[in-house]
Amino acid sequence: MKMEVMEEMFPEEYRNSILRLVEANEGMKTLLGIFYLLKGYTTEEALVKNFRAMTGKDCKDLLKLLRRESILKIGAYNEYLCLSGYEEVFNDIVAGFSPQPPDLSEYFEIAVEEGNKAALKMIELLLKMGMQGIGEFSQYDCIKSDISEMFSPAVFCSLEEEFIKKNLCIYGKKQTKEFLKLYQSDDKIKEVKERIREWKTNKLAEMPVKETVEKEIVELVEDARMRMKREKRKEELAKTLCIPESEKLEDTVGYFSGFTVDDTLMFITGNALVEHDILYLVITDSLSRYEVREWKDFPVIFITERIPKWVRKIEIVFKDAYPKLSERKIAIAVPNQVAYTNFKQGLLFELVNRLGIREVLEMR
Structure with a gap:
């Protein structure tokens, strides 16, 4: 030859x-x-x-x-x-042949004005994840699965094509690495991150559930403090626990941090202590695979608008994760509907009950 x-x-x-x-x-x-x-x-x-x-x-x-x-x-x-x-x-x-990208911030503002939730979530996930995946799942797998489940596979395909056609992002693949990458300058990425953080914060703050959760947690904290006062064990317990006089005993049996914004994941977050139970509180409109794996404070309850479909295959989502799922205490709840949890706690059950949730299912 x-x-x-x-x-x-x-x-x-x-x-x-x-x-x-x-x-x-x-x-x-x-x-x-x-x-x-x-x-x-x-x-x-x-x-x-x-x-x-x-x-x-x-x-x-x-x-x-x-x-x-x-x-x-x-x-x-x-x-x-x-x-x-x-x-x-x-x-x-x-x-010299590479296309010039349009202004991502302009596309974002149009999506906000039109109420294009799918496009906004796509931008949000691209900004949060970069090109990296989670575990054995590529970034592309994660975004494709989340957008497809939150909206539909057809919506994802349409968005992907639109983003590439408008030169907003590019699709890449080699070996196991597969991704969609925003084609923007670092300064523009930073600018859009700030804008989407501002928009998301305002959006979440307007959710009625934020006020509801805040009201119920404050009541639970006050109830715990009142019980302590009624039992007249303040001095005795303070001595037993070696609590300095400068500290308020009430804060050791009932405490609520108030809500702030997590700058990285763009959640509204807080934490509460009621007697012996500590619980981190997260309010968000939706919850992706990447977001739930990246959260590192436990026990936590994610309060969202709908239960993500991946909750029924949670073990797959957390495959090769660190810490492992068995070492995390996670609950996901939709007010007046249902909650999933992999742990039991008095404060958790009291809160979901006050949120009108009567069905609490085991997450497995």
Whole structure:
């Protein structure tokens, strides 16, 4: 069998070959611009998905042409790469073909105005997660699953295509790493994070359940303090517990921190102590796989608008997580509907009862 030997080109010849192909083939500029954005995560699947979203066409023939013309090669992980030794020339050319992203903050404001909950959640998850996944799940798997379950698979597919087509983000894949990456400057990402944090905080603060939870927790704290006073064990207990006189005994049997905003996960959070029970309180409109795994203070109750579908396969969500699910005390509740929990606690059960929840199911 005769082996085909590839003739070596001078850098200028390599450059001219690329420019000739760009001039002669519609869509070549778009395809090469995608290479610049993906930084090596250039498997055929990634290139085809991005190109199709941007142009409505297929790019497999263009990829074959680039290989035939000795512009590209196949790497160790089935990714398309420029020929070795021509990286500087290739990157210099494709940088000029990369699309300019629109202003993400403008897209965000339009989504807020239109009440596009799916788009807003997509942006929120992309900002929170970056390119990293959780455990054995890629970032793409997590976002796709959460948006599909919160809304529908069709909504996710439509959003993904729209985000790529508008040059808001890019899809990349190589080996087990698969992601959607926002295509924005660091300053713009920071700006949008601040804006979405402000919007989310105001939105959550307006939820009626916040006032309800605050009212019920304050009452539980006051009840605990009143019981302590009625039992007339203040001095005796203070001595037993070695509590300094400067501290209020009431704060050791009943305490509520009030609500603040978690800047990272964009939740409204607080914590309460009633007698021997401590409980962290989280109020959010929705709860994703990433968010529940990232929370690290326990025991906790997430109070949300609807139970996430993944709660019925919680072991899969927490596979390879640290700490393990068995070492976390988690409850998820929807007022006046249902709660799921993997732990038992008097304060938890009293709170869910006061929230109108009569069905408390074991989370497993």
